[in-house]
Amino acid sequence: MRGPPKAPAQEADNLRTGNEAPTFLGTQKRLPEFNLVDRVVLVSGGARGLGLAQSEALLEAGAKVYALDRLEKPSPEFYNVQAKAQKELGTSLHYHQIDVRDEAGLNKTIEKIGKENGRLDGLIAAAGIQQETTAFDYNAADFNRMLEVNVTGVFLTAQAAAKQMVKFGNGGSIVMIASMSGTIANKGLACPAYNTSKSAVLQLARNLAAEWGTHGIRVNTISPGYILTAMVEDLFVKFPERRAEWSTQNMLGRLSQPKEYRGAAVFLLSDASTFMTGADLIMDGGHHSW
Structure with missing residues (x-):
């Protein structure tokens, strides 16, 4: 079993001298279960968008993060987060193209x-x-490609990570990004392959949680609603009517931002969720609760 998370050197000094910022979380005094100092975390798809936003949150909680992505180079924002990790947070963000x-x-x-x-x-x-x-209009090649990336790729990444977790004997936490589209059909969208793939991710996580629980490995999913990413902004150029349509389809009347999933990442990867596995955290603004 892991011992209590350690505070970074500067935070430890602050704790001893009583100069700790009153709002700081994740130290020995304030919600230590959220402290990720000394933890090593992988984020596939971490070069941009949601993956990068969650990577930044993990870094702020003290983790050392390795982003894995197929892009030759990560987005410009990645380098800003990388510099912040080193200069302000006392940790590091690394990139591997894969x-x-x-x-x-x-x-x-x-x-x-x-x-x-x-x-x-x-x-x-x-x-x-x-x-x-x-x-x-979907052809077999495109349908199979969707499943290869969104399902097989997720499985292979989880499998490789779990092997290392078992090797070191500390257990671990795996979070798969599913979607509200894994449980509902999106009104006005023709996405049979994508929605199928996200439904498969939900079931995959449950089965891995059942199989790997004895190794101390937890497996959960996050099901986001519509997220206002750069990719979605480009889509709105082609279909401007969707910006308003999508906003009215949930109970909050707006689209989500990548930063709104930061806390979920820290929660599920930290000791704050040690009795949670095989579960799906739905964050869709109430979209499919109508």
């Missing part, structure tokens, strides 16, 4: 990360693709 369908490459990369750190504590599997095509 396609989640590359089984051998994934295992080699994740094994190397584990060996370098002597541990692996968490994974957020956020890598995924989307394609809007009607069921009549």
Whole structure:
């Protein structure tokens, strides 16, 4: 079992001298179960968007984060977060280019990360693709590609991470990014392959949670609603009417921002959720609760 999380050196000094900021969380005095100091976490799809937003939150909680993505270079925002991690947070953000369908490459990369750190504590599997095509027009190649990335890729990443967690014997927490689209059909959208893939992620997580629980590995999912990412903004250029339509389809009357999923990432990867596994955290503004 893990011992209590440690506070960074400066925070420890503040604790001793009584100069700790009154609003600081995750130290020995304030909600220590959220403290991720000394934890090593992987984030697939971490080069931009939701994955990067959650990576930043993990860094702020003290974790050392490794982003995995297929992009040759991460987004410009990535480098800002990387600099913040080193200069302000006393931790680090690293990048590895990898396609989640590359089984051998994934295992080699994740094994190397584990060996370098002597541990692996968490994974957020956020890598995924989307394609809007009607069921009549979808071809087998495109449908299979969707499943390969969104389901097989998620499984292979989780498998490689879990092997390292078992190797080091500290257990761990795996979070898979599913979607509200895994439980509902999106009104006005033709996404049969994407929605199928996200439903599969929900079931995959339940089965891995059942199988790996004896190793101290928890597996949960997050099901976001519509997120206002750069990709969605580009979609609104083509379909401007969707901005208003999507906003009226949930109980809050707006779209979500990537930053609104930061807390969920820290919660599920920290000791704040040690008795939670095989569960789905739905964060869709009440979209499918009408």
